Each structure stands twice: as C-alpha cells, then as structure tokens.
Amino acid sequence: MAHEPRDPTGGLDRPVAPDADEHERRLEAALRPRHLDEFVGQQRVRGQLELMLSSARLRERAADHVLLSGPPGLGKTTLAMIVAAEMGAPLRVSSGPAIQHAGDLAAILSSLTEGEVLFLDEIHRMSRPAEEMLYMAMEDFRVDVVVGKGAGATSIPLELPPFTLVGATTRAGLLPGPLRDRFGFTGHLDFYAPQELELVLRRSSALLDVELSGAGYAQIASRSRGTPRIANRLLRRVRDWALVKGIDRVDARAADDALSMYDVDERGFDRLDRAVLEALCRTFGGGPVGLSTLAAAVGEETETIETVAEPFLLREGMIGRTPRGRVATAAAWEHLGLTPPDV
Numbered sequence: 316m317a318h319e320p321r322d323p324t325g326g327l328d329r330p331v332a333p334d335a336d337e338h339e340r341r342l343e344a345a346l347r348p349r350h351l352d353e354f355v356g357q358q359r360v361r362g363q364l365e366l367m368l369s370s371a372r373l374r375e376r377a378a379d380h381v382l383l384s385g386p387p388g389l390g391k392t393t394l395a396m397i398v399a400a401e402m403g404a405p406l407r408v409s410s411g412p413a414i415q416h417a418g419d420l421a422a423i424l425s426s427l428t429e430g431e432v433l434f435l436d437e438i439h440r441m442s443r444p445a446e447e448m449l450y451m452a453m454e455d456f457r458v459d460v461v462v463g464k465g466a467g468a469t470s471i472p473l474e475l476p477p478f479t480l481v482g483a484t485t486r487a488g489l490l491p492g493p494l495r496d497r498f499g500f501t502g503h504l505d506f507y508a509p510q511e512l513e514l515v516l517r518r519s520s521a522l523l524d525v526e527l528s529g530a531g532y533a534q535i536a537s538r539s540r541g542t543p544r545i546a547n548r549l550l551r552r553v554r555d556w557a558l559v560k561g562i563d564r565v566d567a568r569a570a571d572d573a574l575s576m577y578d579v580d581e582r583g584f585d586r587l588d589r590a591v592l593e594a595l596c597r598t599f600g601g602g603p604v605g606l607s608t609l610a611a612a613v614g615e616e617t618e619t620i621e622t623v624a625e626p627f628l629l630r631e632g633m634i635g636r637t638p639r640g641r642v643a644t645a646a647a648w649e650h651l652g653l654t655p656p657d658v
C-alpha cells in the first residue's frame with residue numbers, strides 16, 4: 316500500500332526521532348495487523364468479511380461496499396487496510412470532513428482505478444450533496460458532474476471503474492437510510508475482551524522489544540478500556556518506564572506502578588471517564604442530565620462524550636440512559652467512594 320512505510324521496523328530502531336509525530340505514525344503503522352489472520356478478536360465481523368472477500372476473489376470482482384461502525388480505536392481503519400491487502404488492491408484514504416463539496420468527492424472517485432478500495436473515515440460527517448453523489452457512485456458506478464452555473468449549467472455523466480467503498484463511522488445512527496442501505500456488508504465492532512487485548516499486547520510487545528510476564532499483560536489488558544489502540548499506547552508507556560528503571564521483565568506490580576503514573580485507574584477509566592462520573596454524581600446529583608449539559612460541565616465536545624466516554628461507561632454499568640438524560644448507577648457512586656442521595 317502506497318502510504319505504508321517501506322521500513323519493516325517502522326522506524327522503531329531509530330535512536331532519536333527527528334519528528335515525534337512522524338515517529339508515532341510509523342510506530343502505529345508497524346503495530347497494525349496487515350492480514351485478517353493477524354487481526355485479533357471480532358470473530359463475527361472477521362468471519363463474515365473473510366467469506367465476502369474470498370467470494371469476491373473467486374469471482375474476480377471488486378468486493379461489496381463495507382460499512383464499519385463502533386467506538387474509536389477498535390480497528391476500523393486497520394480493517395479497511397486489510398480489505399485492500401486481502402484483495403491485492405490499492406487503498407485510497409479520505410474522510411467525511413475533508414469532503415465538503417460534491418466536487419471534492421468527484422475528484423477522488425474519477426481518479427480511482429479498477430478494484431481500488433476507497434476508505435472514507437467519519438463518513439457520517441460528509442456534506443449532503445457529496446452524500447447524494449456517493450449514492451449513485453456506489454450503486455451504478457457512475458456520477459453526474461455538474462459543469463457551470465445557473466441556466467448554462469450542464470451535467471456530464473462520468474463512468475467509474477468498479478471499486479469498493481469502506482466507510483467507517485463512530486455513529487452509525489447518524490447515517491441516512493439510503494446511504495446505509497447501499498453497503499453490501501455492515502459490521503459493528505465491539506469492545507475487546509481482556510483476553511483478546513492480551514493477544515494484541517503479546518504481538519505488539521514483540522515489535523516493541525519489551526518483555527512482560529503473563530500477569531503483566533493481564534494488568535495492561537484490564538486497564539485498556541476494551542480498546543486495542545489504548546492497549547498499545549499503555550504498552551508503549553510501560554516500555555518507557557521499564558527502560559528508564561532498568562527492568563528487564565515487566566510483571567503485574569511493575570505494570571501497575573507504571574500505569575498509575577499515567578492516570579489510568581484499575582478499571583481502565585481515564586481522566587475523561589472520571590470527569591464525566593464526577594460531574595454526573597457531584598454536580599448533577601446522579602442525573603438525569605442531558606448529554607450536552609454534561610459535556611459542557613466537563614469542558615468537552617458533546618460528540619466526544621457520546622462516542623468516546625459514554626459507550627465504555629455504559630458497558631461497564633457506570634451510567635444509564637433514560638429518556639430524560641444520563642443517570643449514574645449505584646456502581647458509579649461506589650466507584651467514586653460517594654453515597655448516593657436518598658430518593
């Protein structure tokens with residue numbers, strides 16, 4: 316894939332990164348599984364995708380369009396790259412916010428080659444005119460490009476080569492029905508079980524050249540919010556800690572000491588999760604409170620609360636959703652060491 320680094324180590328062996336962002340990007344790329352059989356967990360989605368891609372390969376046709384939904388960091392981008400790799404096709408990457416005019420999308424679509432995989436991240440944030448152009452492109456592999464303005468405007472039909480669209484969204488509910496219906500395959504990614512995160516960590520630790528005991532892996536996995544991206548990030552911080560402290564093999568105690576430094580508590584709740592719980596219990600007496608009010612109280616965007624903090628807090632049974640807003644559960648009060656008010 317054109318945008319992947321050629322260096323097989325992903326730059327891991329460089330003593331000092333000249334550009335920290337570039338270094339992080341290369342590290343992230345090196346940790347990404349390249350093929351379906353390296354992709355941990357998400358058995359259902361993985362199995363279904365494998366079948367669909369095998370069939371497309373046997374028929375020598377572009378694979379059906381794929382929609383992936385789920386919270387950030389669970390592997391949507393990774394799966395899009397894998398779809399391209401498994402199909403032996405090039406990958407083009409763009410995102411909803413980058414496509415504000417239909418012309419932006421027309422420029423991308425008209426330069427696709429046969430079988431190419433187009434990954435559109437945050438597809439729910441595309442503009443309406445671009446979305447409407449995408450309907451036709453997905454279904455008929457054709458777009459109408461409007462040239463000129465007003466009475467002199469003409470519409471020129473443009474044939475497109477068959478391609479595969481992989482759309483990713485953290486908010487599938489925001490996608491209009493006609494767009495959702497045009498995807499031949501829809502997969503929802505769920506949080507990972509701690510045992511699955513341990514497998515992600517074992518693979519990454521070999522690439523990062525850090526050694527952990529079984530309990531060391533378990534300690535990081537249980538604090539990673541069910542999210543591989545967070546697991547890999549915590550592993551990197553534990554690696555730093557072990558390197559500086561001169562520890563050769565990280566056990567549970569060492570992992571615990573390292574992670575306590577980074578504001579991740581024993582349940583994996585981070586600063587934002589705790590801020591939401593604190594606001595819900597202390598400021599709003601346990602709710603119910605509307606999402607935007609809650610977001611304002613913790614100084615975050617509503618979308619961040621809804622897509623990042625809320626799904627995990629809901630899964631962990633810390634908050635509940637009611638028609639009147641979010642409420643703290645008994646577990647939330649207990650986690651904060653507070654007594655719920657009498658009702």
Ligand SMILES: Nc1ncnc2c1ncn2[C@@H]1O[C@H](COP(=O)(O)OP(=O)(O)OP(=O)(O)O)[C@@H](O)[C@H]1O
Binds near residue numbers: 346388547
């Ligand atoms: N199933 C998996 N197995 C191993 N590693 C994984 C898996 N899923 C994700 N990862 C790792 O987690 C990181 C984040 O994954 P990815 O960027 O694909 O998430 P995402 O869902 O696209 O997130 P976002 O929506 O924030 O872009 C990747 O770099 C990859 O290393």
